[in-house]
Amino acid sequence: MMAYIVRRLLATIPVMAIVGIFVFMLLHLSPGDPAAIIAGDNATEANVAAIRARLGLDRPLYEQFVSWVWQTVRGDLGVSMFSNLPVTTLVMQRAEPTIALALTTLFVAITIAVTLGVLAAWRAGTLVDRVVMGFAVMGFSVPVFVVGYMLVYVFAIQLRWVPVQGYQSIFDGIGPWLHRLILPSVALGLAYVALIARITRASMLEVLAEDYIRTANAKGVGTGRMLLRHALKNAAVPIVTVIGIGVALLISGVVITESVFNLPGVGRLVVDAIARRDYPIIQGVMILFAGVYVLVNLTVDIAYTFLDPRIRY
């Protein structure tokens, strides 16, 4: 077990290295000049060239790469070319909304999806099942920003129940915080609900067909208890897997959702940085997201061993 974890951790090193090389090359080999953007509209070409030199962008590429790698390996993500603030500081400033959105979305999605999935499996083949699964396919198909705008139009503009946009820190109180996160998490959670509900239903069906469930049923264990205690617990492995896979989906979704609802999160930070060619921020956040993705998948794999004693490494 320990050896397995160590092996997996070591395997993340080449993965992260590839991410790093890829992102660096992508940025530095394509046209795009932060110096021109910094200098602004009224600047002369000489100004732009001087700024480029100051930022070290005229150095040979391998030199820039080596210094960037050295710096990154020491845990320093660099300094924004525009605001002169360390990338880590900028990310910390923006982390709360993103983490909050991801967590509330996961919470909303898992709660709804597992309920629906269990319901569909329990009533497999009936109208309930069809409706739930139809809803699941729909959830896959509507883009998050369309759902977002529909929700905003109905609940914020027409009914005026919730604010159109924005984020309020959880430290200002749970009420306002939740109030502003409801729509974004529902919008973002929908695709996720679809994914998890389908998997839940499938694995529940498989488990429900197993002998020990029939035995439990025959022994007269109440349906509700049986579904929850026995079936769901054993169906957990594929569900957890899908949650792991979904993290990639979630990261992409977070970027768009932050834009629809004007949440000042990490997603918007990097989208803005791309528009400005602020290389250190783009590189740093990409590495960070990739790291999160790798870690979550690692955690999921390790979680298997706890959820399903049959899996051994």
Next chain:
Amino acid sequence: MATAISTGDNATPRRGKIADFVRRNPTIVVGGTLMSLIALAALFAPLIAGDPLSFQPINRLKGPSAEFLLGTDSLGRDVFARMVYGARISLLVGLSVAAISIVAGLFVGLTAGYFPRLDTFVMRLMDGIMAIPAILLAIALVSLMGASVRVVIIAISIPEIPRVTRLVRSVVLSVRELPYVDAARSNGTRAFKILRRHILPSTIPPLIVQATYVSASAILTEAGLSFLGAGTPPEFPTWGNMIAQSRLYLSIAPWTIFAPGICLALVVLAVNLLGDGLRDHLDPRLARRM
């Protein structure tokens, strides 16, 4: 695929057969019909709708009327015309991305699965690409290389390749050790021939299913990129562009957002239904898992 679609010399009357197919595969039928309708609209767009590009600023943000069935957008362009033409780009992106990522993924997956020496390196590379958030990679590619349909297609294809590769590789790994493949190898048959003759065919059914899901997600991603302003040029009538350029008018002219939004959802729904149906059909094992 063989069981249901190859009809021909069976004894049952034709109509009964179709009815039977419809009854057993409602998702393929619904998805397929929807898809065909949209494809037809895309194909015959010039006959159905007016000019999606030209505009009259004097007519901007007009509501639905006889002249403009779905009103006009903020430049005074015909929303209905842009919506119909939008189907072209969505389908083009969906098909191209599926084709590129399947071909590339197939190649890489076969190589990795069959040649163990390359396997570790290739799969680490794929893990690396997968770890980069797809949408950020695409935004970065598009902003850095300039917006065009071609760049968008490439940008969306790259993150799909590792997924296809993994799928192909897992098939190869399971097929490679089967007795008849083993036999061929010990006969001295060349690797290329083994791959083509014995391994490739078994990857086809799961790849067809995968292709539909890739198309669906490609269409969604294209729209998402356009929405973030990093997709096809705004002049192009794509649904994502239409939504992106109308976000300001949500409360004044909601039709400019909802018309393309509904189309987008319908197309993706159709492709997904088709995919689900094909999966049930082609890969019963996988179907049971889902």
Next chain:
Amino acid sequence: MKTTRRNLLKGGLAAATTATMVGYGPKSARAQRRNEARYVPHADLRVLDPIWTTANISAYHGAMIYDTLFGIDANLNPQPQMVGQYNLSDDRKTHTFVLRDGLRWDDNTPVTSADCVASMLRWKARDGAGQHMWQRVTDLSAVDEKTFKLVLREPYGLVLEALAKTSTPLCYIMKKEIAETDPNTQITRHIGCGPFKFVESEYRPGTRVVYEKNPNYVPRSEPASGIAGGKRVHLDRVIWDIMPDAQTAASALMAGEVEFYEVPPIDIVPALQAAPGVKIEVLSALGNVGYCRLNHLHPPFNNVLIRRAAQLAVNQEDFLRAAIGNPQYYRVCGSHFTCGSPMGVEDGSEMLNQPMPARQARARELLREGGYNNMPVVVLHATDIPVMNQAAQVIAQNLRQIGMNVILASSDWGGVVTRRSVKDPPVVSGNSTTGGWNIFFTWGGGNSTASPINLFAHAATGQNAWFGWPENALNEQLRNEWAAAPDLATRRAVAQRLNRNMFEYVHDIKTGQWFGPAAYRSDRLRGVLPVPEIGPPWWNIERIG
């Protein structure tokens, strides 16, 4: 209060209006208790050095925490600001400046003439008008703690105008050791001498910027006017809330989450106008001027006939209608120097009055005469800034209407800024293009474009000119004549000749002038002053509700 709110939420979001109040309640309540104002500016503040970048938003930041030697008043005349006494020698070559009493940095050290000298040197290294002036400067030096002098080789009429200019970069005065930073490196410390202090600990790029009243600032005695005069600060704090989405910002203003929204898109102005407590006011009389730059280096626009054809084809009304919308807030303008400004002459622009079909017919003739062979015209198209997005598409359609083969090269503004500096000709293959360009669109503040010298884009010095690289000897001769002109009437006469000439060789193509109104809560703020550019001045504003 908090429990009530949560209970209400639990209670199923009872009445629609109440729930809305609930959502917005805590912030506005807190804002009312504090003597502060929240402001949604047009862009995010990323760069804190208004000399290093020429971005307008950084100049806004500069106006908060720094001061200038001279400032432009509401009538667009330069007035002494940090300077107490100003003297011009009889030979009109030596300018002597004496700082007024009581000027202190916000770290409590006094402002000295050495600070001013260092700041002027750093500024002129980055500024076109500064460089134009410096061609004549022989000496700039401190005489004593509060006095410094500027000596020129020949009389130059624009010294005060340059020091007071509102086009970026402005000549902000910084502390000597900070001003000695290389002009191409961003400053890292932000010690001001202006009416406000920058609160660095609360700076969140992309989200918020906070300023508080500078207790060391001593305002001039006269009333505030334009960005000159007595900058009396009544607010304790001013908070910039960055909101990239217009719909979002408008809702926030209506809900009272912010008090001031600088540039609401004109399409949503009616909705704002209808909201209680919101006032819509045009604060800048000169507004903005849009223009598209043609690349004079390469075909087809190296040919004056083709440039003239394009000038006839671009319809200001189309652009203004598409990008601005409401005719109340725009005007067609035939001046390169901003209609409504002292130099806003329209000589040479008569063709703007002709009907479009006639202009287009004439343009097609010119294309034939110029030998236009359907060569593709690459228009750089910034998609992430709404006005620019619309502009490029309108220009493309206008040129297509006279039979030009137009390709839009779309990217974000960052892409346009990078590509416009490429001097090579564009390379076209199919629908995609690389290399240089033929046209791009941008705009400037009306007060900036009003001066033939201050705006670098007015120069026609070929390879050394601003992007597009127009070259015209007469233009340069007239600009120098304008700079040397002794009085307003003479300058205006020179401007007439300049404008006529610019239309004739088609320096660039103006696309019209617009006056974006600001929206603010007049039930909470009093004393909002009109500004020529670089605003709003947060001095003079009082919180009343």
